[in-house]
Amino acid sequence: MTLTTIALIGVAVVAILGAAGAFAVAYRRSQTAERPDPFAGVSPETRAADRPVTTILLPRADAETEPVEEEVEEVLDRPFEDRPGHEGSRVASGQTRAGRYVRVIYVPDPEPDSVFVITAYELGPKAKRALRRRRKQRR
Numbered sequence: 001m002t003l004t005t006i007a008l009i010g011v012a013v014v015a016i017l018g019a020a021g022a023f024a025v026a027y028r029r030s031q032t033a034e035r036p037d038p039f040a041g042v043s044p045e046t047r048a049a050d051r052p053v054t055t056i057l058l059p060r061a062d063a064e065t066e067p068v069e070e071e072v073e074e075v076l077d078r079p080f081e082d083r084p085g086h087e088g089s090r091v092a093s094g095q096t097r098a099g100r101y102v103r104v105i106y107v108p109d110p111e112p113d114s115v116f117v118i119t120a121y122e123l124g125p126k127a128k129r130a131l132r133r134r135r136k137q138r139r
Contacts (some may be wrong), residue, residue, distance in 0.1 A: 066120075066121075066122075067096075067100070067102045067104075067120045067121065067122060071096040071098070071100065071102055071120075072102065072104050072117055072120045074094070074096045074097060075092055075093070075094040075095075075096060075102045075103075075104050075120075076092055076104060076106070076115065078094060079092040079093060079094040079104075080093055080094045080095065080131060080135050081093050081094075081131070081134065081135070085105055088107055089105055089106065089107050089118060090105070090106055090107070090108065091103065091104070091105050092104045092106065093123070093131050100122055101122065101123040101127070101128045101131060102120055102121070102122055102123065103120065103121060103123055103127070104117060104119075104120040105117075105118045105119050105120070106118055
């Protein structure tokens with residue numbers, strides 16, 4: 001046996017023993033009834049800075065910006081595009097008589113002429129441009 005072969009065997013033995021030792025430590029820790037403190041050794045300043053967000057405040061939708069039922073019906077009656085969404089839903093986008101661009105996400109009901117509207121919202125400037133561009137390409 002050459003010196004290189006002996007060195008490689010030694011490295012392999014050390015790696016195997018290290019892995020076995022790590023497994024033994026992990027197994028021993030999993031068998032204790034007491035849970036280790038995840039914040040052990042962490043300063044109070046770090047804990048305060050790393051506190052998870054428990055409440056997320058979203059901006060409240062105003063009656064002026066939220067599409068009303070009539071506008072949703074207008075878009076669903078004459079959508080610019082109506083494409084499949086996720087898990088059986090559909091996404092309809094169109095313009096209301098008032099000129100607002102609205103996207104409606106809905107699920108068709110088994111009952112004829114009936115849908116379940118999941119959400120509806122007015123499109124932002126980028127989404128409006130993209131919708132207009134797709135509409136021009138189809139013509």
